[in-house]
Amino acid sequence: QRKYRSDYQASIYLIDRVSLDFDIRDGSTRVTARHSVRRNPQLIGTGGRWWLDGRDLRLVSIAVDDEPVADGALEVSETGLWLNGLPDRFTLTVVTEIDPDRNLSLEGLYRSDDMLCTQCEATGFSRITYFPDRPDVMSRYTTRVEADAERYPVLLSNGNCIESGAAGEGRHYAVYEDPFAKPCYLFALVAGDLGVIRDTFTTTSGREVALALYTEHGNEDQCHHAMASLKDAMAWDEATYGLEYDLDSFVIVAVGSFNMGAMENKSLNIFNTACIFAHQDTATDSDFARVRDVVAHEYFHNYTGNRVTCRDWFQLSLKEGLTVYREHQFAIDHGSPGVTRIEQVRMIRDVQFPEDAGPRAHPVRPESYVEMNNFYTITVYEKGAELIRMMAQMAGREAFTKAVKHYLDKHDGQAVTIEDFVLAIEESTGLDLAQFRHWYAFAGTPRLRVSSRFADGRLSLELAQATPATPGQENKPNFDIPVSVALFDDAGQVVRAPEIVRLIEQRETFVFDGLAAEPTVSVLRGLTAPVRLEFDQPDDALVRLMAHDSDPVSRWDAAQSLYMATLKAAVTAHQNDEPMPALGEGMMTAVAALLADPPDDRALLAEMLTVPSATQIGEAFDAIDVAAVEAARRYVKREIAARFEAELERLADAHAPSGGYVFDQVAAGRRRVFATALDYLACLDTPAIRKRAQAVYDAADNMTDRMAALNALQDLPGEEREATRADFAERFADQPLVMDKWLRLQAATEDGDTAARVRDLLADDRFDFTNPNRVRALVGGFVRGNPLGFHRADRAGYALVADEILRLDAINPQLAAALAGLLAPWRRYAEPYAGGMREALARVGEADLSDNTREIVDAGLGDQ
Ligand code: ARG
Ligand code: ZN
Numbered sequence: 004q005r006k007y008r009s010d011y012q013a014s015i016y017l018i019d020r021v022s023l024d025f026d027i028r029d030g031s032t033r034v035t036a037r038h039s040v041r042r043n044p045q046l047i048g049t050g051g052r053w054w055l056d057g058r059d060l061r062l063v064s065i066a067v068d069d070e071p072v073a074d075g076a077l078e079v080s081e082t083g084l085w086l087n088g089l090p091d092r093f094t095l096t097v098v099t100e101i102d103p104d105r106n107l108s109l110e111g112l113y114r115s116d117d118m119l120c121t122q123c124e125a126t127g128f129s130r131i132t133y134f135p136d137r138p139d140v141m142s143r144y145t146t147r148v149e150a151d152a153e154r155y156p157v158l159l160s161n162g163n164c165i166e167s168g169a170a171g172e173g174r175h176y177a178v179y180e181d182p183f184a185k186p187c188y189l190f191a192l193v194a195g196d197l198g199v200i201r202d203t204f205t206t207t208s209g210r211e212v213a214l215a216l217y218t219e220h221g222n223e224d225q226c227h228h229a230m231a232s233l234k235d236a237m238a239w240d241e242a243t244y245g246l247e248y249d250l251d252s253f254v255i256v257a258v259g260s261f262n263m264g265a266m267e268n269k270s271l272n273i274f275n276t277a278c279i280f281a282h283q284d285t286a287t288d289s290d291f292a293r294v295r296d297v298v299a300h301e302y303f304h305n306y307t308g309n310r311v312t313c314r315d316w317f318q319l320s321l322k323e324g325l326t327v328y329r330e331h332q333f334a335i336d337h338g339s340p341g342v343t344r345i346e347q348v349r350m351i352r353d354v355q356f357p358e359d360a361g362p363r364a365h366p367v368r369p370e371s372y373v374e375m376n377n378f379y380t381i382t383v384y385e386k387g388a389e390l391i392r393m394m395a396q397m398a399g400r401e402a403f404t405k406a407v408k409h410y411l412d413k414h415d416g417q418a419v420t421i422e423d424f425v426l427a428i429e430e431s432t433g434l435d436l437a438q439f440r441h442w443y444a445f446a447g448t449p450r451l452r453v454s455s456r457f458a459d460g461r462l463s464l465e466l467a468q469a470t471p472a473t474p475g476q477e478n479k480p481n482f483d484i485p486v487s488v489a490l491f492d493d494a495g496q497v498v499r500a501p502e503i504v505r506l507i508e509q510r511e512t513f514v515f516d517g518l519a520a521e522p523t524v525s526v527l528r529g530l531t532a533p534v535r536l537e538f539d540q541p542d543d544a545l546v547r548l549m550a551h552d553s554d555p556v557s558r559w560d561a562a563q564s565l566y567m568a569t570l571k572a573a574v575t576a577h578q579n580d581e582p583m584p585a586l587g588e589g590m591m592t593a594v595a596a597l598l599a600d601p602p603d604d605r606a607l608l609a610e611m612l613t614v615p616s617a618t619q620i621g622e623a624f625d626a627i628d629v630a631a632v633e634a635a636r637r638y639v640k641r642e643i644a645a646r647f648e649a650e651l652e653r654l655a656d657a658h659a660p661s662g663g664y665v666f667d668q669v670a671a672g673r674r675r676v677f678a679t680a681l682d683y684l685a686c687l688d689t690p691a692i693r694k695r696a697q698a699v700y701d702a703a704d705n706m707t708d709r710m711a712a713l714n715a716l717q718d719l720p721g722e723e724r725e726a727t728r729a730d731f732a733e734r735f736a737d738q739p740l741v742m743d744k745w746l747r748l749q750a751a752t753e754d755g756d757t758a759a760r761v762r763d764l765l766a767d768d769r770f771d772f773t774n775p776n777r778v779r780a781l782v783g784g785f786v787r788g789n790p791l792g793f794h795r796a797d798r799a800g801y802a803l804v805a806d807e808i809l810r811l812d813a814i815n816p817q818l819a820a821a822l823a824g825l826l827a828p829w830r831r832y833a834e835p836y837a838g839g840m841r842e843a844l845a846r847v848g849e850a851d852l853s854d855n856t857r858e859i860v861d862a863g864l865g866d867q
Contacts, residue, residue: 007371008317021142027150034099036132042091056083056129056136063098107814115260118195125375128187138186138313139418149176155194161269191268193256198223206247218257225280236299267304283664283705288671300330314418316375320367321421324387341555342606348530353618355381361828362862364446364473373858376817389533390442398432406431438483446473453538457521467510487531490522495551523547529556542589562611565590573635583638598650605672609679626833629794644683655680664705678711685715697723720754743780751788758799786825801843816853827863
């Protein structure tokens with residue numbers, strides 16, 4: 004059943020106090036909930052009848068003021084129950100039984116290996132007890148947990164532990180009290196036999212916060228980077244936003260089975276182990292960075308999400324967009340600022356733009372949904388963060404920080420809307436955001452067309468916008484688009500410092516006077532707005548920008564444009580059965596210049612040397628021709644490698660692994676350059692490079708270098724590759740997260756019958772269908788990492804994915820729906836791919852599906 008934003012109504016009853024009692028037994032957990040309830044004073048004249056959500060629950064008893072509810076006053080259905088004839092104030096007691104051992108949806112209370120844990124956002128709490136499972140009902144929670152003392156020595160919930168002890172028969176209990184009112188989606192509980200590392204953090208005002216990070220025994224040594232990151236995030240939020248932690252304890256638990264990255268439950272964050280574990284032996288530099296950023300993200304939610312939360316789920320970007328923005332700022336302060344921004348830009352272009360152009364396009368603030376879990380999207384998160392970033396750029400960073408604090412003060416303890424946020428920003432900064440609000444309401448990526456004219460010392464820059472229709476939204480208004488502009492002379496000197504102009508109308512001309520000569524124009528620097536730029540610049544201008552632009556992102560962007568010209572020509576040549584084109588003059592100049600005079604920031608060098616992704620190349624065409632894109636990319640890489648072999652050898656030598664792993668910007672940049680050089684050289688498939696890759700693998704003292712070697716061997720079938728892979732599988736057999744890397748490698752290898760190999764792996768002991776990390780590695784790794792294998796002409800790749808969607812849908816609808824999203828954008832592809840994907844999607848659509856998967860499949864098969 005579809006829910007609409009416009010249907011919002013406040014809750015008729017409010018719950019001030021929630022008291023939960025979990026009696027954990029083998030085979031069943033009994034939940035006794037007691038709530039103090041009162042009529043919502045804001046709603047006059049309603050009442051008496053109240054809806055409580057509940058799914059997969061066994062209702063043992065329900066009582067109002069300790070009197071069992073009479074049958075006539077109770078209507079129970081699959082999704083919840085109605086209570087009738089209620090007084091204005093009462094105590095509600097609900098007893099339910101649940102079975103976490105059999106809950107494979109990973110929502111509500113469930114088992115992950117030997118522990119029990121929860122995931123309640125968005126609506127998992129209704130799998131624990133009957134409750135108004137909506138974020139605008141905020142309550143103070145007291146939680147008692149009782150379980151076997153030997154199997155579950157650690158018992159955790161939100162807030163402070165106020166009591167604990169023995170409970171007889173080898174059992175024990177703990178009682179937690181959370182002093183902050185919260186929505187039920189922030190509730191958490193953990194019970195298990197866990198190892199822990201501890202630390203403390205003292206806030207500016209002197210509060211000593213006890214920090215603990217729990218995980219299954221034996222993994223403690225992989226948690227220190229996460230702990231350090233947490234302290235870093237706490238200090239950063241104080242220094243940047245003046246936000247101090249508000250309780251005496253902050254706990255993180257890392258669990259092996261988790262549908263997403265992590266969850267910001269009040270004072271008890273629960274994480275996917277993939278976002279906590281980081282040790283040089285088992286994690287790459289990008290794993291280290293992701294752990295740091297996700298730990299920070301969840302911590303930042305304590306204010307942007309928990310202290311001020313969402314009124315309803317249509318407002319999800321209120322907390323996610325803002326928190327991702329804060330996470331991005333944090334990341335930029337902790338790594339190479341240029342490259343960190345490049346990674347964010349790439350994410351927007353490679354993943355968000357396609358979502359915005361596909362069947363699942365939706366506004367940052369959606370108008371309707373069937374299953375909320377389908378809306379934890381790149382649009383709500385990353386485009387949402389870009390909207391915040393635009394406001395910050397228009398206001399200036401300092402004024403914007405002040406405005407965010409104003410918003411947090413004004414709405415502390417409340418459940419609010421995106422409109423409340425925008426209003427608070429307007430109040431504090433004085434910005435006029437009337438037209439800017441369209442960004443929240445309309446889906447689709449605006450195209451920004453730029454053209455420039457120069458005469459008599461005057462540059463006229465014409466900007467024009469147009470936004471394509473998206474499902475359900477035919478006509479788009481003009482957006483308020485901040486565009487940064489800078490002008491350079493031929494020597495690379497700035498002749499106009501960067502400034503931001505706002506395109507408000509459909510078309511506007513901006514004039515720059517008093518110029519001695521025609522300048523080189525740099526626009527949309529660092530992607531000041533999430534739009535597709537259409538600006539034809541001559542190669543020599545791009546080469547100049549690449550060499551001299553003061554913004555590293557613009558330098559990288561210029562390099563990407565130069566590569567893209569040749570890549571597009573190569574795609575077309577392949578499609579027309581013509582010989583591949585010679586590498587473009589501009590591109591050759593660019594690469595030569597990069598290698599001769601590399602930027603100091605080594606990570607930037609690596610980025611600039613990397614040709615656009617297959618996704619980016621596909622984006623440049625109306626219909627994606629998978630084989631042509633792959634052929635073009637391989638051809639261009641190989642040509643670069645052949646032409647610059649000696650320089651790349653020297654680059655690899657100069658950045659070769661030298662031992663003594665540290666995770667910092669300089670060292671990680673060096674490793675990235677080495678991996679990039681190795682990747683190019685591997686295209687030449689010489690005995691020397693095979694030997695070199697194997698030697699790097701053997702000698703590596705860290706996972707980053709080891710993976711660089713394995714990746715270089717990826718497309719070189721033979722002894723070296725198989726031997727190193729076999730060694731890898733053996734060496735890390737007891738490390739599930741590393742085995743995920745191994746599964747990904749296998750899935751991404753396209754020689755022979757890949758689909759058959761992936762099917763074998765699905766049946767392998769090292770694979771576990773109930774664990775989302777394994778499924779994402781093998782099935783997701785196949786679709787994303789192996790375009791030729793997935794898009795095989797015999798359609799075996801599509802069939803495999805369809806089979807897995809159907810198998811998964813019965814146990815974990817959230818994950819099944821995510822996989823279905825991989826087939827849904829079939830219209831973007833050329834034939835025969837489109838027809839094959841559509842056929843597989845249609846077969847999934849014939850089955851009896853969960854709401855989650857149904858919503859995605861129907862969108863994919865719809866007429867747009
Ligand atoms: N709030 C979490 C985060 O972004 C994500 C939880 C998503 N849950 C879900 N069921 N989709 O930090
Ligand atoms: Zn979040």
